[in-house]
Amino acid sequence: MGGNAVGQPHRLRFLEYGLTILIVITLNFLLPRVIPGDPFLVISSQSAAEEEIVLTAEQREFFFDYYGLDKSIGEQYVAYLGGLLRGNLGFSLYYKEPVSRIIMRRLGWTAFMVVSSLVLSTIIGSVLGCISAWHRDKWPDKFLFFKFIVLAEIPVFLLGLIILFVFAAGLGLFPLAGAVTHFARYKNCWEKIFDVLHHACLPVLVLTISRMGGMYLLSRNSMTTVLKKDYLRTARAKGLPERRVLYRHALRNALLPIVTRVFLSLGTLIGGAILVENVFAYPGLGLLMREAVRLHDYHLIQGIFLVVTLLVLLANFFADLVYAKLDPRVNQTNMQGG
Protein backbone atom coordinates (compact mmCIF):
# COMPACT_ATOMS: atom_id res chain seq x y z
CA MET A 1 0.00 0.00 0.00
CA GLY A 2 3.03 2.21 -0.34
CA GLY A 3 3.67 3.94 -3.58
CA ASN A 4 2.80 1.13 -5.97
CA ALA A 5 -0.96 1.44 -5.76
CA VAL A 6 -1.17 5.21 -5.73
CA GLY A 7 -2.71 5.43 -9.15
CA GLN A 8 -5.73 3.31 -8.26
CA PRO A 9 -9.20 4.78 -7.73
CA HIS A 10 -10.02 5.74 -4.19
CA ARG A 11 -12.80 3.23 -3.75
CA LEU A 12 -10.41 0.34 -4.23
CA ARG A 13 -7.91 1.82 -1.78
CA PHE A 14 -10.70 2.14 0.74
CA LEU A 15 -11.53 -1.52 0.27
CA GLU A 16 -7.91 -2.49 0.77
CA TYR A 17 -7.70 -0.64 4.05
CA GLY A 18 -10.97 -2.21 5.14
CA LEU A 19 -9.52 -5.63 4.37
CA THR A 20 -6.35 -4.88 6.32
CA ILE A 21 -8.35 -3.72 9.33
CA LEU A 22 -10.46 -6.86 9.19
CA ILE A 23 -7.33 -9.02 9.07
CA VAL A 24 -5.84 -7.22 12.06
CA ILE A 25 -9.05 -7.62 14.05
CA THR A 26 -9.31 -11.29 13.10
CA LEU A 27 -5.71 -11.84 14.10
CA ASN A 28 -6.40 -10.16 17.39
CA PHE A 29 -9.41 -12.39 17.88
CA LEU A 30 -7.68 -15.62 16.90
CA LEU A 31 -4.35 -15.22 18.69
CA PRO A 32 -5.46 -16.05 22.23
CA ARG A 33 -7.64 -18.86 20.89
CA VAL A 34 -5.17 -20.52 18.55
CA ILE A 35 -2.08 -20.44 20.72
CA PRO A 36 -1.97 -23.39 23.10
CA GLY A 37 -2.55 -22.56 26.71
CA ASP A 38 -5.21 -20.84 28.69
CA PRO A 39 -4.68 -17.21 29.72
CA PHE A 40 -6.85 -17.74 32.76
CA LEU A 41 -4.91 -20.80 33.71
CA VAL A 42 -1.64 -18.93 33.39
CA ILE A 43 -2.96 -16.29 35.70
CA SER A 44 -4.43 -18.65 38.24
CA SER A 45 -1.47 -21.02 38.35
CA GLN A 46 1.08 -18.38 39.21
CA SER A 47 2.23 -17.89 42.74
CA ALA A 48 0.90 -14.76 44.40
CA ALA A 49 3.90 -12.54 43.78
CA GLU A 50 3.74 -8.85 44.56
CA GLU A 51 1.35 -7.69 41.91
CA GLU A 52 0.25 -10.83 40.14
CA ILE A 53 -3.40 -11.55 39.57
CA VAL A 54 -4.80 -14.71 41.05
CA LEU A 55 -8.20 -15.96 39.99
CA THR A 56 -10.45 -18.11 42.08
CA ALA A 57 -12.42 -20.91 40.45
CA GLU A 58 -15.55 -18.76 40.57
CA GLN A 59 -13.85 -15.85 38.83
CA ARG A 60 -12.53 -18.25 36.22
CA GLU A 61 -16.03 -19.49 35.63
CA PHE A 62 -17.24 -15.92 35.41
CA PHE A 63 -14.67 -14.95 32.80
CA PHE A 64 -15.37 -18.03 30.72
CA ASP A 65 -19.00 -17.07 30.73
CA TYR A 66 -18.29 -13.37 30.24
CA TYR A 67 -16.16 -13.91 27.16
CA GLY A 68 -18.47 -16.63 25.90
CA LEU A 69 -15.64 -19.14 25.68
CA ASP A 70 -18.14 -21.99 25.86
CA LYS A 71 -19.83 -20.87 22.62
CA SER A 72 -18.80 -21.82 19.07
CA ILE A 73 -15.94 -19.91 17.46
CA GLY A 74 -18.28 -18.28 14.92
CA GLU A 75 -20.57 -16.96 17.62
CA GLN A 76 -17.57 -15.69 19.56
CA TYR A 77 -16.29 -13.87 16.50
CA VAL A 78 -19.61 -12.14 15.84
CA ALA A 79 -19.85 -11.15 19.49
CA TYR A 80 -16.28 -9.83 19.38
CA LEU A 81 -16.94 -7.71 16.28
CA GLY A 82 -20.15 -6.37 17.80
CA GLY A 83 -18.30 -5.42 20.96
CA LEU A 84 -15.59 -3.61 19.01
CA LEU A 85 -18.18 -1.60 17.10
CA ARG A 86 -19.56 -0.41 20.41
CA GLY A 87 -16.05 0.57 21.46
CA ASN A 88 -15.65 -2.38 23.82
CA LEU A 89 -12.01 -3.46 23.85
CA GLY A 90 -12.39 -5.84 26.76
CA PHE A 91 -11.83 -5.57 30.47
CA SER A 92 -8.44 -5.23 32.13
CA LEU A 93 -7.94 -7.90 34.75
CA TYR A 94 -5.35 -5.92 36.67
CA TYR A 95 -6.77 -2.41 36.57
CA LYS A 96 -10.36 -3.65 36.96
CA GLU A 97 -11.45 -1.13 34.37
CA PRO A 98 -12.55 -1.20 30.72
CA VAL A 99 -9.48 -1.30 28.47
CA SER A 100 -10.77 1.56 26.31
CA ARG A 101 -10.89 3.92 29.28
CA ILE A 102 -7.32 3.11 30.35
CA ILE A 103 -6.09 3.61 26.81
CA MET A 104 -7.85 6.95 26.42
CA ARG A 105 -6.15 8.16 29.59
CA ARG A 106 -2.67 7.23 28.34
CA LEU A 107 -3.05 7.95 24.62
CA GLY A 108 -2.51 11.70 25.05
CA TRP A 109 1.07 11.37 26.26
CA THR A 110 2.08 9.09 23.41
CA ALA A 111 0.34 11.27 20.85
CA PHE A 112 2.02 14.38 22.24
CA MET A 113 5.44 12.76 22.05
CA VAL A 114 4.98 11.22 18.61
CA VAL A 115 3.47 14.30 16.99
CA SER A 116 6.03 16.73 18.35
CA SER A 117 8.97 14.57 17.30
CA LEU A 118 7.31 13.98 13.94
CA VAL A 119 7.10 17.73 13.33
CA LEU A 120 10.58 18.50 14.67
CA SER A 121 12.38 15.71 12.85
CA THR A 122 10.63 16.50 9.57
CA ILE A 123 11.52 20.19 9.68
CA ILE A 124 15.10 19.81 10.87
CA GLY A 125 15.82 16.74 8.76
CA SER A 126 14.51 18.18 5.52
CA VAL A 127 16.15 21.58 5.99
CA LEU A 128 19.52 19.94 6.62
CA GLY A 129 18.93 17.54 3.74
CA CYS A 130 18.30 20.41 1.36
CA ILE A 131 21.37 22.29 2.58
CA SER A 132 23.36 19.12 2.05
CA ALA A 133 22.04 18.70 -1.49
CA TRP A 134 22.78 22.32 -2.38
CA HIS A 135 26.38 21.86 -1.26
CA ARG A 136 26.72 18.34 -2.54
CA ASP A 137 30.21 16.84 -2.08
CA LYS A 138 31.51 19.97 -0.38
CA TRP A 139 32.39 19.89 3.31
CA PRO A 140 28.93 20.67 4.82
CA ASP A 141 27.46 17.77 2.88
CA LYS A 142 30.20 15.32 3.77
CA PHE A 143 30.08 16.28 7.43
CA LEU A 144 26.28 16.04 7.69
CA PHE A 145 26.07 12.87 5.62
CA PHE A 146 28.46 10.91 7.81
CA LYS A 147 26.87 12.16 11.00
CA PHE A 148 23.37 11.28 9.91
CA ILE A 149 24.27 7.86 8.58
CA VAL A 150 25.61 7.00 12.02
CA LEU A 151 22.59 8.55 13.77
CA ALA A 152 20.12 6.83 11.48
CA GLU A 153 21.55 3.42 12.32
CA ILE A 154 21.75 3.64 16.11
CA PRO A 155 18.71 1.87 17.53
CA VAL A 156 16.37 4.26 19.25
CA PHE A 157 16.38 2.70 22.70
CA LEU A 158 20.17 2.52 22.83
CA LEU A 159 20.30 6.20 21.95
CA GLY A 160 17.69 6.88 24.63
CA LEU A 161 19.62 4.97 27.30
CA ILE A 162 22.87 6.81 26.75
CA ILE A 163 21.15 10.20 26.65
CA LEU A 164 19.21 9.35 29.81
CA PHE A 165 22.31 8.34 31.69
CA VAL A 166 24.49 11.19 30.52
CA PHE A 167 22.06 14.12 30.71
CA ALA A 168 19.59 13.04 33.39
CA ALA A 169 21.49 10.68 35.69
CA GLY A 170 25.02 11.97 35.19
CA LEU A 171 24.63 15.72 34.74
CA GLY A 172 21.23 16.03 36.41
CA LEU A 173 19.96 18.50 33.82
CA PHE A 174 16.67 16.71 33.20
CA PRO A 175 14.24 14.64 35.26
CA LEU A 176 14.88 10.89 35.24
CA ALA A 177 11.38 9.59 34.65
CA GLY A 178 7.73 10.39 34.27
CA ALA A 179 5.85 13.17 32.50
CA VAL A 180 5.18 15.53 35.42
CA THR A 181 6.66 16.07 38.87
CA HIS A 182 4.63 14.07 41.34
CA PHE A 183 2.72 15.96 44.00
CA ALA A 184 3.92 19.26 42.60
CA ARG A 185 1.95 22.40 43.37
CA TYR A 186 2.20 24.92 40.56
CA LYS A 187 1.98 28.64 41.19
CA ASN A 188 0.53 29.26 37.74
CA CYS A 189 -0.11 27.43 34.52
CA TRP A 190 3.21 28.50 33.00
CA GLU A 191 5.03 26.59 35.66
CA LYS A 192 3.01 23.53 34.83
CA ILE A 193 3.69 23.86 31.12
CA PHE A 194 7.38 24.26 31.85
CA ASP A 195 7.34 21.14 34.01
CA VAL A 196 5.64 19.09 31.30
CA LEU A 197 8.03 20.33 28.61
CA HIS A 198 11.02 19.74 30.86
CA HIS A 199 9.98 16.12 31.28
CA ALA A 200 9.17 15.68 27.59
CA CYS A 201 12.46 17.18 26.42
CA LEU A 202 14.66 14.08 26.38
CA PRO A 203 12.10 11.54 25.10
CA VAL A 204 11.10 13.86 22.26
CA LEU A 205 14.74 14.63 21.51
CA VAL A 206 15.64 10.94 21.26
CA LEU A 207 12.70 10.13 19.04
CA THR A 208 13.44 13.17 16.88
CA ILE A 209 17.09 12.27 16.42
CA SER A 210 16.27 8.67 15.58
CA ARG A 211 13.96 9.73 12.75
CA MET A 212 15.88 12.74 11.57
CA GLY A 213 18.49 10.57 9.83
CA GLY A 214 15.92 8.96 7.55
CA MET A 215 14.29 12.32 6.84
CA TYR A 216 17.66 13.86 6.05
CA LEU A 217 18.66 11.13 3.62
CA LEU A 218 15.28 11.25 1.90
CA SER A 219 15.23 15.01 1.40
CA ARG A 220 18.87 15.02 0.31
CA ASN A 221 18.07 12.42 -2.33
CA SER A 222 14.89 14.15 -3.39
CA MET A 223 16.54 17.55 -3.67
CA THR A 224 19.50 16.13 -5.60
CA THR A 225 17.14 14.59 -8.14
CA VAL A 226 15.15 17.80 -8.51
CA LEU A 227 18.30 19.89 -8.94
CA LYS A 228 19.17 17.90 -12.06
CA LYS A 229 15.79 18.54 -13.72
CA ASP A 230 15.41 20.58 -16.87
CA TYR A 231 12.92 23.02 -15.44
CA LEU A 232 15.54 24.24 -13.00
CA ARG A 233 17.89 24.96 -15.86
CA THR A 234 15.05 26.84 -17.52
CA ALA A 235 14.42 28.82 -14.34
CA ARG A 236 18.10 29.76 -14.15
CA ALA A 237 18.20 30.57 -17.86
CA LYS A 238 15.31 32.98 -17.36
CA GLY A 239 17.67 34.89 -15.10
CA LEU A 240 15.81 34.27 -11.86
CA PRO A 241 17.85 34.91 -8.74
CA GLU A 242 19.39 31.76 -7.24
CA ARG A 243 17.39 32.17 -4.04
CA ARG A 244 14.11 32.13 -5.93
CA VAL A 245 15.16 29.14 -7.99
CA LEU A 246 16.04 27.13 -4.91
CA TYR A 247 13.11 28.04 -2.71
CA ARG A 248 10.26 28.42 -5.19
CA HIS A 249 11.13 25.96 -7.92
CA ALA A 250 13.31 23.28 -6.36
CA LEU A 251 11.98 23.10 -2.80
CA ARG A 252 8.33 22.80 -3.78
CA ASN A 253 8.97 19.79 -5.94
CA ALA A 254 11.45 18.19 -3.58
CA LEU A 255 8.97 18.33 -0.70
CA LEU A 256 6.51 15.94 -2.32
CA PRO A 257 8.05 12.64 -1.19
CA ILE A 258 8.79 14.14 2.22
CA VAL A 259 5.12 14.89 2.86
CA THR A 260 4.04 11.32 2.25
CA ARG A 261 6.88 10.00 4.34
CA VAL A 262 5.61 12.01 7.29
CA PHE A 263 2.57 9.75 7.49
CA LEU A 264 4.11 6.54 6.23
CA SER A 265 6.84 6.59 8.87
CA LEU A 266 4.29 6.65 11.68
CA GLY A 267 4.40 2.86 12.11
CA THR A 268 8.14 2.81 12.76
CA LEU A 269 7.87 5.90 14.90
CA ILE A 270 5.30 4.27 17.18
CA GLY A 271 7.55 1.24 17.58
CA GLY A 272 10.30 3.66 18.61
CA ALA A 273 7.94 5.52 20.94
CA ILE A 274 7.10 2.30 22.79
CA LEU A 275 10.78 1.73 23.55
CA VAL A 276 11.55 5.36 24.35
CA GLU A 277 8.64 5.56 26.77
CA ASN A 278 10.06 2.57 28.59
CA VAL A 279 13.53 4.08 28.73
CA PHE A 280 12.22 7.33 30.24
CA ALA A 281 9.27 5.79 32.10
CA TYR A 282 7.04 8.15 30.16
CA PRO A 283 3.43 7.27 30.99
CA GLY A 284 2.09 6.65 27.47
CA LEU A 285 0.80 3.54 25.73
CA GLY A 286 4.26 1.97 25.42
CA LEU A 287 4.85 1.93 29.14
CA LEU A 288 1.32 0.63 29.61
CA MET A 289 2.02 -2.16 27.14
CA ARG A 290 5.10 -3.28 29.05
CA GLU A 291 3.15 -3.26 32.31
CA ALA A 292 0.41 -5.27 30.64
CA VAL A 293 2.96 -7.81 29.38
CA ARG A 294 4.52 -8.10 32.81
CA LEU A 295 1.13 -8.62 34.43
CA HIS A 296 -0.14 -11.02 31.73
CA ASP A 297 -3.05 -8.67 31.11
CA TYR A 298 -3.83 -9.97 27.63
CA HIS A 299 -6.88 -7.83 26.99
CA LEU A 300 -4.92 -4.72 27.68
CA ILE A 301 -2.06 -5.83 25.38
CA GLN A 302 -4.48 -6.57 22.58
CA GLY A 303 -6.45 -3.39 23.11
CA ILE A 304 -3.33 -1.25 22.86
CA PHE A 305 -2.17 -3.13 19.78
CA LEU A 306 -5.52 -2.65 18.07
CA VAL A 307 -5.71 1.07 18.82
CA VAL A 308 -2.12 1.68 17.70
CA THR A 309 -2.59 -0.31 14.49
CA LEU A 310 -5.83 1.46 13.60
CA LEU A 311 -4.17 4.84 14.13
CA VAL A 312 -1.27 3.87 11.88
CA LEU A 313 -3.61 2.59 9.18
CA LEU A 314 -5.59 5.82 9.39
CA ALA A 315 -2.40 7.81 8.95
CA ASN A 316 -1.46 5.73 5.91
CA PHE A 317 -4.86 6.26 4.37
CA PHE A 318 -4.54 9.95 5.01
CA ALA A 319 -1.12 9.93 3.33
CA ASP A 320 -2.69 8.48 0.19
CA LEU A 321 -5.33 11.20 0.13
CA VAL A 322 -2.81 13.99 0.69
CA TYR A 323 -0.53 12.61 -1.98
CA ALA A 324 -3.36 12.57 -4.48
CA LYS A 325 -4.13 16.20 -3.66
CA LEU A 326 -0.51 17.32 -3.91
CA ASP A 327 0.56 15.52 -7.02
CA PRO A 328 -1.63 16.38 -10.00
CA ARG A 329 -0.20 13.43 -11.94
CA VAL A 330 -1.90 10.99 -9.57
CA ASN A 331 -5.28 12.59 -10.20
CA GLN A 332 -4.81 12.26 -13.92
CA THR A 333 -4.14 8.55 -13.78
CA ASN A 334 -7.11 8.25 -11.47
CA MET A 335 -9.40 9.71 -14.07
CA GLN A 336 -8.03 7.52 -16.79
CA GLY A 337 -8.19 4.43 -14.60
CA GLY A 338 -11.62 4.91 -13.11
Add this chain to the structure above:
Amino acid sequence: MAGTYASLQKLLKKCREFSLLGKISLLIILLIFLAAVWAPYISLHSHKISSGPALLPPGKGHPLGTDDLGIDLWAQLCHGARISLIVGFGTAFLAALGGGLVGIIAGYAGGWVDKVIMRLIDIMIVLPDFPLMIVLAAFLGPSVLNIIIVLALFSWVFPARIVRAQILMLKEHSFIKAAETYGAGAWYLLWKHFLPAVFPLMAVNMIRQTGRAIVSEAGLSFLGLGDPTSKSWGLIINHATSFRGIYFTEFWKWWLLYPWLALTLIVLSLAFISRELERIVNPRL
Protein backbone atom coordinates in the same frame (compact mmCIF):
# COMPACT_ATOMS: atom_id res chain seq x y z
CA MET B 1 24.95 -24.35 -7.17
CA ALA B 2 28.21 -23.54 -8.93
CA GLY B 3 26.77 -20.25 -10.11
CA THR B 4 25.74 -19.26 -6.61
CA TYR B 5 29.17 -20.18 -5.30
CA ALA B 6 30.82 -18.07 -7.98
CA SER B 7 28.69 -15.04 -7.16
CA LEU B 8 29.50 -15.49 -3.47
CA GLN B 9 33.19 -15.49 -4.33
CA LYS B 10 32.73 -12.36 -6.39
CA LEU B 11 30.98 -10.71 -3.48
CA LEU B 12 33.79 -11.61 -1.10
CA LYS B 13 36.34 -10.23 -3.53
CA LYS B 14 34.40 -6.97 -3.59
CA CYS B 15 35.09 -6.58 0.13
CA ARG B 16 38.55 -5.37 -0.87
CA GLU B 17 36.93 -2.27 -2.32
CA PHE B 18 35.63 -1.32 1.12
CA SER B 19 36.41 2.06 2.60
CA LEU B 20 38.33 2.24 5.86
CA LEU B 21 35.06 2.39 7.82
CA GLY B 22 33.81 -0.73 6.07
CA LYS B 23 37.01 -2.60 6.83
CA ILE B 24 36.88 -1.65 10.51
CA SER B 25 33.26 -2.80 10.62
CA LEU B 26 34.22 -6.11 9.07
CA LEU B 27 36.96 -6.53 11.66
CA ILE B 28 34.56 -5.80 14.55
CA ILE B 29 32.03 -8.36 13.31
CA LEU B 30 34.82 -10.90 12.94
CA LEU B 31 36.01 -10.26 16.50
CA ILE B 32 32.47 -10.57 17.90
CA PHE B 33 31.99 -13.76 15.94
CA LEU B 34 35.22 -15.22 17.33
CA ALA B 35 34.27 -14.13 20.86
CA ALA B 36 30.95 -15.94 20.45
CA VAL B 37 32.56 -19.11 19.10
CA TRP B 38 35.28 -19.27 21.77
CA ALA B 39 33.09 -17.87 24.57
CA PRO B 40 33.74 -20.65 27.13
CA TYR B 41 37.53 -20.42 26.59
CA ILE B 42 38.10 -16.68 26.65
CA SER B 43 35.75 -15.89 29.52
CA LEU B 44 37.71 -16.35 32.73
CA HIS B 45 34.66 -16.93 34.92
CA SER B 46 31.25 -18.53 34.62
CA HIS B 47 28.51 -16.50 32.98
CA LYS B 48 25.88 -17.99 35.24
CA ILE B 49 27.43 -18.41 38.66
CA SER B 50 28.65 -15.66 40.93
CA SER B 51 32.44 -15.39 40.89
CA GLY B 52 33.15 -12.43 43.13
CA PRO B 53 31.67 -9.58 45.12
CA ALA B 54 28.60 -7.89 43.64
CA LEU B 55 28.90 -4.73 41.56
CA LEU B 56 32.67 -4.74 41.40
CA PRO B 57 34.05 -2.04 39.10
CA PRO B 58 36.25 -3.14 36.20
CA GLY B 59 39.66 -4.17 37.40
CA LYS B 60 41.92 -7.10 38.07
CA GLY B 61 40.25 -10.50 37.74
CA HIS B 62 37.06 -9.02 36.36
CA PRO B 63 38.07 -6.95 33.33
CA LEU B 64 34.57 -5.46 32.90
CA GLY B 65 33.36 -5.73 36.47
CA THR B 66 30.47 -7.73 37.90
CA ASP B 67 26.70 -7.32 38.13
CA ASP B 68 24.44 -7.29 41.19
CA LEU B 69 24.83 -11.04 41.68
CA GLY B 70 28.59 -10.93 41.34
CA ILE B 71 28.57 -12.57 37.91
CA ASP B 72 31.46 -11.60 35.66
CA LEU B 73 30.30 -9.16 32.98
CA TRP B 74 32.91 -10.11 30.38
CA ALA B 75 31.75 -13.73 30.50
CA GLN B 76 28.14 -12.59 30.14
CA LEU B 77 29.02 -10.44 27.15
CA CYS B 78 30.89 -13.27 25.39
CA HIS B 79 28.00 -15.66 25.87
CA GLY B 80 25.49 -12.95 25.00
CA ALA B 81 27.25 -12.53 21.65
CA ARG B 82 26.16 -16.08 20.84
CA ILE B 83 22.50 -15.25 21.41
CA SER B 84 22.70 -12.05 19.39
CA LEU B 85 24.42 -13.74 16.46
CA ILE B 86 22.14 -16.78 16.54
CA VAL B 87 19.04 -14.59 16.63
CA GLY B 88 20.44 -12.26 13.97
CA PHE B 89 21.64 -14.82 11.45
CA GLY B 90 18.83 -17.27 12.26
CA THR B 91 16.22 -14.64 11.52
CA ALA B 92 17.96 -13.44 8.38
CA PHE B 93 18.34 -16.99 7.11
CA LEU B 94 14.75 -17.93 7.84
CA ALA B 95 13.47 -14.70 6.32
CA ALA B 96 15.58 -15.12 3.19
CA LEU B 97 14.47 -18.73 2.81
CA GLY B 98 10.78 -18.05 3.41
CA GLY B 99 10.72 -14.75 1.58
CA GLY B 100 12.69 -16.19 -1.32
CA LEU B 101 10.26 -19.08 -1.63
CA VAL B 102 7.26 -16.75 -1.56
CA GLY B 103 8.92 -14.50 -4.12
CA ILE B 104 9.67 -17.43 -6.43
CA ILE B 105 6.11 -18.69 -6.20
CA ALA B 106 4.68 -15.22 -6.84
CA GLY B 107 7.01 -14.43 -9.71
CA TYR B 108 6.87 -17.83 -11.37
CA ALA B 109 3.19 -18.67 -10.92
CA GLY B 110 1.83 -15.20 -11.65
CA GLY B 111 -1.93 -14.75 -11.98
CA TRP B 112 -4.11 -14.74 -8.89
CA VAL B 113 -1.44 -16.38 -6.72
CA ASP B 114 0.81 -13.42 -7.40
CA LYS B 115 -2.02 -10.97 -6.71
CA VAL B 116 -2.86 -12.56 -3.35
CA ILE B 117 0.79 -12.58 -2.30
CA MET B 118 1.27 -8.97 -3.33
CA ARG B 119 -1.78 -7.90 -1.32
CA LEU B 120 -0.40 -9.79 1.67
CA ILE B 121 2.92 -7.98 1.27
CA ASP B 122 1.10 -4.65 1.08
CA ILE B 123 -0.67 -5.46 4.34
CA MET B 124 2.60 -6.48 6.01
CA ILE B 125 4.19 -3.19 5.00
CA VAL B 126 1.57 -0.96 6.60
CA LEU B 127 1.28 -2.94 9.84
CA PRO B 128 3.31 -1.40 12.65
CA ASP B 129 5.70 -4.28 13.27
CA PHE B 130 7.01 -3.64 16.75
CA PRO B 131 3.65 -3.57 18.58
CA LEU B 132 2.63 -6.74 16.75
CA MET B 133 5.94 -8.37 17.70
CA ILE B 134 5.22 -7.55 21.35
CA VAL B 135 1.77 -9.13 21.08
CA LEU B 136 3.12 -12.28 19.40
CA ALA B 137 6.06 -12.61 21.78
CA ALA B 138 3.75 -12.16 24.75
CA PHE B 139 1.46 -14.92 23.53
CA LEU B 140 4.12 -17.35 22.30
CA GLY B 141 6.17 -17.07 25.45
CA PRO B 142 9.83 -16.22 25.76
CA SER B 143 12.37 -18.50 24.09
CA VAL B 144 15.13 -17.88 21.57
CA LEU B 145 13.41 -19.97 18.92
CA ASN B 146 10.10 -18.13 19.35
CA ILE B 147 11.87 -14.79 19.08
CA ILE B 148 13.53 -15.91 15.84
CA ILE B 149 10.18 -17.05 14.43
CA VAL B 150 8.45 -13.83 15.41
CA LEU B 151 11.23 -11.68 13.92
CA ALA B 152 11.32 -13.73 10.72
CA LEU B 153 7.58 -13.26 10.33
CA PHE B 154 8.28 -9.56 9.89
CA SER B 155 11.40 -9.81 7.76
CA TRP B 156 10.36 -11.92 4.78
CA VAL B 157 8.69 -9.09 2.88
CA PHE B 158 11.78 -7.49 1.43
CA PRO B 159 13.48 -10.71 0.25
CA ALA B 160 10.18 -11.78 -1.30
CA ARG B 161 9.93 -8.54 -3.24
CA ILE B 162 13.50 -8.65 -4.50
CA VAL B 163 13.19 -12.24 -5.67
CA ARG B 164 9.83 -11.66 -7.33
CA ALA B 165 11.06 -8.60 -9.19
CA GLN B 166 14.19 -10.43 -10.36
CA ILE B 167 12.24 -13.46 -11.55
CA LEU B 168 9.72 -11.33 -13.41
CA MET B 169 12.61 -9.57 -15.14
CA LEU B 170 14.59 -12.73 -15.89
CA LYS B 171 11.57 -14.63 -17.16
CA GLU B 172 11.45 -12.39 -20.21
CA HIS B 173 15.12 -12.88 -21.08
CA SER B 174 15.86 -14.90 -24.17
CA PHE B 175 18.33 -17.26 -22.48
CA ILE B 176 15.65 -18.37 -20.03
CA LYS B 177 13.20 -18.82 -22.88
CA ALA B 178 15.83 -20.82 -24.74
CA ALA B 179 16.47 -23.03 -21.71
CA GLU B 180 12.74 -23.59 -21.38
CA THR B 181 12.37 -24.68 -24.99
CA TYR B 182 15.19 -27.16 -24.43
CA GLY B 183 13.02 -28.68 -21.70
CA ALA B 184 14.51 -27.14 -18.59
CA GLY B 185 12.26 -27.64 -15.57
CA ALA B 186 11.41 -25.06 -12.93
CA TRP B 187 13.87 -26.64 -10.48
CA TYR B 188 16.75 -26.52 -12.97
CA LEU B 189 16.03 -22.90 -13.91
CA LEU B 190 15.90 -21.99 -10.26
CA TRP B 191 19.29 -23.45 -9.37
CA LYS B 192 21.03 -22.60 -12.60
CA HIS B 193 19.70 -19.16 -13.45
CA PHE B 194 17.45 -17.52 -10.90
CA LEU B 195 19.39 -18.20 -7.73
CA PRO B 196 22.78 -16.94 -8.93
CA ALA B 197 21.08 -13.81 -10.26
CA VAL B 198 19.30 -12.89 -7.04
CA PHE B 199 22.04 -14.05 -4.69
CA PRO B 200 24.10 -10.83 -4.39
CA LEU B 201 21.07 -8.69 -3.56
CA MET B 202 19.79 -11.31 -1.14
CA ALA B 203 23.13 -11.58 0.63
CA VAL B 204 23.31 -7.83 1.13
CA ASN B 205 19.76 -7.78 2.38
CA MET B 206 20.48 -10.64 4.78
CA ILE B 207 23.23 -8.62 6.45
CA ARG B 208 20.81 -5.75 6.91
CA GLN B 209 18.15 -8.10 8.28
CA THR B 210 20.69 -9.54 10.71
CA GLY B 211 21.29 -6.09 12.15
CA ARG B 212 17.60 -5.35 12.38
CA ALA B 213 16.89 -8.68 14.07
CA ILE B 214 19.61 -8.09 16.66
CA VAL B 215 18.12 -4.68 17.43
CA SER B 216 14.59 -6.06 17.67
CA GLU B 217 15.69 -8.90 19.94
CA ALA B 218 17.47 -6.42 22.18
CA GLY B 219 14.36 -4.23 22.20
CA LEU B 220 12.08 -7.13 23.11
CA SER B 221 14.51 -8.32 25.79
CA PHE B 222 14.71 -4.78 27.12
CA LEU B 223 10.92 -4.83 27.51
CA GLY B 224 11.18 -8.14 29.37
CA LEU B 225 10.03 -10.34 26.50
CA GLY B 226 13.36 -12.05 25.87
CA ASP B 227 14.35 -15.55 26.87
CA PRO B 228 15.10 -15.21 30.60
CA THR B 229 17.54 -18.13 30.51
CA SER B 230 19.58 -16.83 27.58
CA LYS B 231 21.36 -13.76 29.02
CA SER B 232 21.39 -11.82 25.78
CA TRP B 233 22.79 -8.29 25.69
CA GLY B 234 19.32 -6.81 25.75
CA LEU B 235 18.53 -8.83 28.85
CA ILE B 236 21.65 -7.56 30.66
CA ILE B 237 20.48 -4.02 29.89
CA ASN B 238 17.01 -4.93 31.13
CA HIS B 239 18.47 -6.22 34.41
CA ALA B 240 20.69 -3.20 34.82
CA THR B 241 17.94 -0.66 34.21
CA SER B 242 15.49 -2.41 36.51
CA PHE B 243 18.06 -2.42 39.31
CA ARG B 244 16.85 0.04 41.93
CA GLY B 245 19.28 2.90 42.31
CA ILE B 246 21.08 2.37 39.02
CA TYR B 247 20.49 6.06 38.26
CA PHE B 248 22.00 7.28 41.47
CA THR B 249 25.18 5.20 41.53
CA GLU B 250 28.21 4.63 39.38
CA PHE B 251 27.24 1.05 38.55
CA TRP B 252 25.86 1.96 35.13
CA LYS B 253 29.34 2.95 34.03
CA TRP B 254 30.18 -0.70 33.50
CA TRP B 255 27.02 -2.78 34.03
CA LEU B 256 25.02 -0.83 31.46
CA LEU B 257 27.75 0.75 29.38
CA TYR B 258 29.50 -2.41 28.11
CA PRO B 259 26.44 -4.29 26.83
CA TRP B 260 25.31 -0.98 25.36
CA LEU B 261 28.65 -0.57 23.61
CA ALA B 262 28.59 -4.15 22.33
CA LEU B 263 25.12 -3.73 20.85
CA THR B 264 25.88 -0.37 19.30
CA LEU B 265 29.11 -1.66 17.77
CA ILE B 266 27.58 -4.77 16.24
CA VAL B 267 24.56 -2.91 14.87
CA LEU B 268 26.59 -0.05 13.41
CA SER B 269 29.13 -2.44 11.89
CA LEU B 270 26.45 -4.53 10.22
CA ALA B 271 24.78 -1.38 8.92
CA PHE B 272 28.04 -0.03 7.48
CA ILE B 273 28.90 -3.34 5.85
CA SER B 274 25.51 -3.61 4.19
CA ARG B 275 25.73 0.01 3.08
CA GLU B 276 29.11 -0.59 1.47
CA LEU B 277 27.91 -3.76 -0.21
CA GLU B 278 24.77 -2.03 -1.44
CA ARG B 279 26.94 0.64 -3.01
CA ILE B 280 29.03 -2.01 -4.78
CA VAL B 281 26.26 -4.40 -5.84
CA ASN B 282 23.80 -1.72 -6.81
CA PRO B 283 25.63 1.50 -7.70
CA ARG B 284 22.41 3.31 -8.56
CA LEU B 285 21.41 3.65 -4.91
